[in-house]
Amino acid sequence: MAAMPPALSPEQVIARFDDVIRLPADALVAAAPELGEELLLLGESVLESWLVAHNRQPTEARVEGFRLLGLHRRAAKGDPSFNACRETCRELVYYRNLVQAGPGHPDVAQRLRLEAMVARHLALFVSSKLEVAGFGEFCCSSRPLHAQDASSAESD
């Protein structure tokens, strides 16, 4: 079954991250939990774009309770992949959790901005990789790593 195309392109997602980063602190505070969740979902949509572009089904599976990490695990398998974004995805989840755990925390606006900046890095990397598949393949040596996993690319 073919997957539905994601609602927003990576470029549109990046523009949304830029908008969030530019929001004044009081607007960020007022919408903290919702924005934190939206940024995480937009991060998921970036990974969905990657999988759909490679004729692979975006998984609903969760890793450590997060679909973003499940999508990354699936996308990091096969060739090409973006194993290099593992830590970026985990940081995105971390900031989302901080925002959810403390929507009234004095640093919540800062945390939301950092969440958006981390998510923007993920989107920048993936959108670049959609254009140039080899992006990041040899500097952090993800290719030899995921080549070993190629046989189980769709197993999760």
Place this chain on the structure above:
Amino acid sequence: MSDKYRRVAYYPGCALEGTGHAYNRSTKEVGKSLGLDLVELRNWNCCGAMEVKNVDPKLQTYLSARNLAIAEDMGFDTVMAPCNGCYHNLKKAEYELGHDAKAREVVARISTKAGHSAYQAGHVTTIHALDWIKEAIGEEGLKARVRNSLKGLKVANYYGCMYTRPRHIFPEKDQGPGSESSSKPHFMDDLLAAAGAECVEYPLKTACCGGAHTLSDSDTSTKLVLNLLTTAEACGADVIATECPTCHSGLEMHQVRAEKVFGHATKVKILYFTQLLGMALGLSARRVGVPENLSNASDLLRARGLG
């Protein structure tokens, strides 16, 4: 503290003789100031960098293995490589020679042809400059030697991608307390904090800088670097500390390019961690190569009484 790292083989690699010259200079100066002895490998060669790995990964393994063989011939069991790319490639060669019969066969064949003995896995340990100072001196040892504290200097520590990836070639990392973490590395944070710096929480410390694509796709590299810079500024950093010449050059060049091409200026300064440590140890900015950097940090350093 470990006495075994007081005298180690030194593999500067190509970048430290070119664009990363300030890293070479500051690493040697810091070593001298700390009483550590670096003995440069004789007739070392390129580690294979990214280019050879792209074309023939086994040839890259040989090139790195030859450097390890030289270290062994010189009587060393430890080689220190400050460049992330060199460090990564030597570690990768070590791993492959221990796990891949084909790699051993290729290295043996080329080594015979080149007229030297083939390196066998397990004889030489590759360490990074961070491991070197952390193990040989440690935070407490560093604190005791600081003459010009980095107090008040807010630093975002940027480790880049090759210091921790892929995890399986760094078996000594993620071994619990005292070891380095591959997901949230902290050795540079630890050392600079010991020198008095205030290390900010920086969520992109291992994120991609687009370094390998800086010539083929400059706009992408600039956008990635700009995000690294603006995020560091959002974290309150005055300085991004680096530990890789490729990352360092990329951050500096794309900081300039981001302003020219995208009209987005950033103020955060970029310094090698060895330059910051050197100044904390009382060395002048010139001595640790700060004037060689593209990123002009002189006003900031003067204001902080450094250099």
